Amino acid sequence: MTAPAGSEAAKRRGAARSSAPDRVTATLSLDEPVGRVKLVSPGRAAALEKLGITTVRDLVNHYPRRYLDLSQVCTIAEAPIGSSCTLSATVHAAKLKRPRPRLSLTEITLVDGTGTLIVAMFRQPWLAEKLRPGMIVAVAGKVTFDYGFKRMINPFLDVLSEAEGAGGGAAPRKVEGSIVPVHGATEKVPVAIMRNMVGNALEMTQGMLDPLPLDVRCRYRLMSRGMALQCIQFPKTMDEVHQARRRLAYEELLFLELFMMQQARARTKGMLAAVHTVDGPHLRALAEALPFTLTDEQQRARDELLAVMGSPFAASHMLFGDVGTGKTVVAAHALAAAADSGGQALLMAPTEVLARQHEKSLSPLLDAAGVTHGVLTGSTAAAEREDLLERLASGELQVLIGTHALLEDAVRPARMTLAVIDEQQRFGVDQRERLLRKGEPAGLVADALFLTATPIPRSMALALFGSFTLSYLRHGPHDAANRTTKVLAKKDVGLAYDAARAQLEAGHQVYVVCPLIGKSAEERDGLAVGGGRQGDDEEELAFPCVAIESDDDLADDDITAATKEAAFLQAKVFADYEVGLLHGGMDAASKQDVMERFSRGEIDVLVATTVIEVGVDVPNATVMVIQDADRFGLAQLHQLRGRVGRGEAPGEVFLVSASQTEAALARLAAMERTDDGYELAAYDLSLRREGDIMGNRQSGAGVLRLVNVVRDGALIECAHADARAIMEADPELALPDHVALAREMRLLFKNDRVGAGG
């Protein structure tokens, strides 16, 4: 026999009500080597290992890739010419032909009492031997009609029964009304064998304990685990597949959320969490000194942030906000709260330019709030550095802003209660942890605030950062509704220059962003959410780092391109204006100098590589021309265009591209269509496969096999809330209800390293 038929599945479910010792045995057998399963010979075990299947658990979790729904089968006579269908029929003959010397063709004649179907299978010569008259097979594919016969070319083909009425002691399989699962297989372990192995593994583990607490299962009407595995592996109906998937996906999520929360808890174990005063004099002075009223979203984000800072638990708060939405001023409240609590705060930014800019925009606010502050980067003069470090160690300095320079051992705050990390995705886990640990000498777990402009939709953020509290700023103070984006063919770049000139004449400034040569659009896309390295800043090279966008070929190419472009524009296009150049190959001081001159309006047109991607704020700049825009990821383009339309004046963005490919142009068109970073992110994600989305970014995320982080938002919210509740009630997972859960967690994550999350 090949697969357990529906009726057998039902029988198994009936048998699942077995006695307690059996349940324990069944549960334990999940973690036995896969070789214990019937049909798994040592040779096959080796083949399975290549698929990542080493235990019985792996095998029962090897979910079908697709299902053949034979309840929808038609007869050969009914098979509609020109469309696809699934049907089962008897093999009449199978012949190997060689139409050309190096091409094999197996021609299979199928009959079913209503007609004859000829199936052509190319390049599978072994089929001619394997398929013998009398076997029952299922085929799924498009029906054509040629030379007097209905035909299918390279359909999906599956052997349902070795021979009618005989074969291996198995009764002939009743096909109608059943669904055939199709598992990922290999040459050594073909589909039919794989299916039987999975069936046998399920049999071994029948009656396994369910790690989910009963109340959770009741709340969402979730199947038991055993039942869900049975239903996803050998469903009777497609609805069973959906129900099973829901249950198993929920379980994946609950485990992942619990795991992340436990990791976060491990960080604080045995230490006191910083508890912040959130209505002190510094904070009140800051509120009074604000030069503008906070938007509703900013107020909410501030309140959410202060709430977790004021709680007796170590806070990990993530503030999401598109560029220009005003995250800095929200962060300023956290800094003031730290000062109010007799603590100190370190604020780390990924580049020197950004650190200086934070200092610039925070200075007036912190001064008004009476908070002492300083800035430390790789280029801070020795004497000044000495002074800052001393004041930090004495506790006199309340806020220190800086770059990676803050990570050095010499940076020893007396009582750090808050760490703020800007553009957190640009730092590696190690770096973030290193900063957070600066509170340890004082016996404190510092609260952590992460700022990020990466527009990660909430459902995905929960899956990636389950232990964090989250706030969102979705709209900027001067909402960038007054920004337009236009895609231009390369030959029309003159239109962009005309628009730039018009703005220059009105006293505004212009960015021209240069392409990253040597990278295809695909390579770039693959990195929009995942890893990669950023090489913008000389200081970054010292540490491993995770970046939102890769810029690792700080390539000479780019520098040349930007240099040439600047020379060209200065000579030919904007001869009567000052053209400046900024690229990653310049030293920090020169970069700083160029940025400052651009800020002061001494430079009119700034030609740059993606150094300006993050955070740079010159409200007078109103036009951005991005050359070869198709070479950038959507997230990066959106980051870039965030540089204009920030002030009162409307912004104009021109995406120049020579690309002719439909996919590239469609992506650029999305930029034209929407200015909402979250909408773009969702669109971007919809273009990707699941693995690309989660990648290996987060330890533990590998457990998500069935979850789609874009579509399963509601399920993610539930699992997240439930995990929170469980952790609050029983942080050690020691209650009888949670024992199975705890064991399962240990087994699932035994190989995952501890990380601060993210």
Ligand code: ADP
């Ligand atoms: P980002 O989220 O990109 O870090 P910033 O914090 O740099 O954004 O803020 C962008 C600009 O908006 C800054 O010039 C800031 O002063 C200004 N800004 C922030 N909040 C408000 C507000 N509520 N009203 C007016 N301007 C604001």
Ligand code: MG
């Ligand atoms: Mg910022």
